[in-house]
Amino acid sequence: MQIESVTAAGAASRTVTSKVLVDATEWGDVIPLTGARYRVGNCTNDAIDPTRHVQDNTWTAVVKQYPHGVPDELLIKQAPPGYTPAVEAAFVRSLVNGDKIDAKTRPWTWATFIGYRGMPDSSRPGDSPPITRTHLNYNNDYHSTVAEIEDLKVRQATNREMRLKTLDLLYYIQHTLGKTDWSVANDEGLDSAYNRAEIDRWLAERPDLAPYRAVLYHFSVMPYTRESRRIIGLHTLCAHEIERIPGPPVQFAHTVALGDYAVDLHGSMTAPYLELDLDHESDIPHGFGQRGLGPFAIPFECFIPEKIDGFLPAEKNFSQSRMANGATRLQPHTLLMGQAVGAIAALAIQHGVQPRAVDPVEVQKVLLDAGDTLCIDGAPGTRWGTPEWRDEQLATLRNGAPAEPTKK
Numbered sequence: 001m002q003i004e005s006v007t008a009a010g011a012a013s014r015t016v017t018s019k020v021l022v023d024a025t026e027w028g029d030v031i032p033l034t035g036a037r038y039r040v041g042n043c044t045n046d047a048i049d050p051t052r053h054v055q056d057n058t059w060t061a062v063v064k065q066y067p068h069g070v071p072d073e074l075l076i077k078q079a080p081p082g083y084t085p086a087v088e089a090a091f092v093r094s095l096v097n098g099d100k101i102d103a104k105t106r107p108w109t110w111a112t113f114i115g116y117r118g119m120p121d122s123s124r125p126g127d128s129p130p131i132t133r134t135h136l137n138y139n140n141d142y143h144s145t146v147a148e149i150e151d152l153k154v155r156q157a158t159n160r161e162m163r164l165k166t167l168d169l170l171y172y173i174q175h176t177l178g179k180t181d182w183s184v185a186n187d188e189g190l191d192s193a194y195n196r197a198e199i200d201r202w203l204a205e206r207p208d209l210a211p212y213r214a215v216l217y218h219f220s221v222m223p224y225t226r227e228s229r230r231i232i233g234l235h236t237l238c239a240h241e242i243e244r245i246p247g248p249p250v251q252f253a254h255t256v257a258l259g260d261y262a263v264d265l266h267g268s269m270t271a272p273y274l275e276l277d278l279d280h281e282s283d284i285p286h287g288f289g290q291r292g293l294g295p296f297a298i299p300f301e302c303f304i305p306e307k308i309d310g311f312l313p314a315e316k317n318f319s320q321s322r323m324a325n326g327a328t329r330l331q332p333h334t335l336l337m338g339q340a341v342g343a344i345a346a347l348a349i350q351h352g353v354q355p356r357a358v359d360p361v362e363v364q365k366v367l368l369d370a371g372d373t374l375c376i377d378g379a380p381g382t383r384w385g386t387p388e389w390r391d392e393q394l395a396t397l398r399n400g401a402p403a404e405p406t407k408k
Helices: 085-092 109-117 146-150 154-176 195-203 206-215 324-326 331-351 359-370 387-397
Strands: 002-007 010-016 021-023 037-040 053-058 063-066 134-137 141-145 182-183 255-257 296-299 309-315
Touching: 002 195, 021 331, 037 146, 053 146, 053 154, 085 154, 109 134, 109 359, 141 146, 141 154, 146 154, 154 182, 154 206, 255 331, 255 359, 296 331, 309 331, 324 331, 331 359, 359 387
Parallel strands: 021 309
Antiparallel strands: 002 010, 053 141, 063 134, 063 182, 255 296
């Protein structure tokens, strides 16, 4: 496979080979290259409709309070192009000034807003409130479709519009809310050669955005993409298998990762946009957490393509329905899934077999030895990390059969 990397010295390409290829990309971009069947939105790859909904995405940005004043180049001195009264009115409906913290009342106050994505601020002494660093990821969602995943030109155009919406939000914060001591954080390490090259290419086409160059350099390098291509695997994880109300969720014998978030699809939680051959309209929650929070299981078989060998999906790209994806898409879950996929790939190479031939129990033992929890209810009778804790989980996963004694 040919890959390209961009550094301060410029772009360079090289050829790489592997015994097991893992797709951990944000959009599942490797999947079509393998010939594996996949789902995207509520389509399959043999009948793609580019207009179908996928979850709204967000171009995030870390912002912080500058106690000695915002650097001049990070002050947005004029409204960005396209910042209309309608744009401002939408922000007014979601965010206003105020110190009261109440996440259930709309619009949110500034105190609620910065607390929602509050982050540690190592640039300042102390580790207690008030919050001085946060994340713009709430009211800057942007509508997305299958076209953004399948068509790179559409994706680039949408990515640029997402950046512009986040720039609009920052302008609203500085000007309408008067938070002139807040701006994009300049110490996150995002002002990279890659990010500069992306912004410079955009601004070469949009010189009217040149005054915002320094701000855009510090935005995230890619959007928060909530939904990607998903392989069709040996098992497809569906909403009813992870529902915790009425529950309990399914404890798969071959569980290799856990999630714990609610089913939450931004912008497409209605029947026409779902996969009703996998999920049911009755599975749709009518409020956040209506189907519950707490641990649910993800099995080995979701990571094995139905036919293609030498390939594993990670990130959001494994075999699951759209509704299940609404609960598995968070980074803590994708980290655990990535660890599981890494173990599967390593064991396949170690034993000289294809990933589908790896013993799932051997994968579980590797993960348990690393301290992972694989049982939905943990191992309540034992202490984490002990041989007894490991053995109790193995026994539970085997539906109560005695676990192999831990080797001393």
